[in-house]
Amino acid sequence: EADIYQTPRYLVIGTGKKITLECSQTMGHDKMYWYQQDPGMELHLIHYSYGVNSTEKGDLSSESTVSRIRTEHFPLTLESARPSHTSQYLCASSEVVGGAYSYEQYFGPGTRLTVT
């Protein structure tokens, strides 16, 4: 059973507000990821981290930012929320299983964000 947590699960907020989506894992994984999931269910990688003080932008451009000060914590921040940010946000972490390049990702339950 993977131990990765996201809060809040649901958030409705007005335009222009600053928000932080929390993600924590207790598995000691170095690698963590944020995905944005559109209504068609497709997943888009927006940020990832290889470890403390390491963050990179993903394949989909995002106005959000992330930080990784502690191994277990990978929060995502939107400085000024807009309706276009309305989406489902999923956090994940990964570990090597089996061979050297065989990774497995574990996902949190997601945060459904609605910006009005």
Add this chain to the structure above:
Amino acid sequence: GNSVTQMEGPVTLSEEAFLTINCTYTATGYPSLFWYVQYPGEGLQLLLKATKADDKGSNKGFEATYRKETTSFHLEKGSVQVSDSAVYFCALHGSSNTGKLIFGQGTTLQVKP
């Protein structure tokens, strides 16, 4: 670059029907392949995986075989249940140490009683 293509949904089946969801991939080297499932309102859960050619992953009655010759990893189940209704994602991890997965677009399965 690496990519994953899944059959488009939604797939609608009656209970106890046979399920196939097609997945093909493009990758260099020897990727690991995965199927994830997402139930309504939840995150993704790993359903099964295969790390080398001809491996068969299986879990909860679902199976998929890593076919390098056809670059495929089709998901099958002999008899679906209403509780299998979910979105299914095929994914690959290439030959690197990034841990980044390449996901297909997802296939929605609806099983009717």
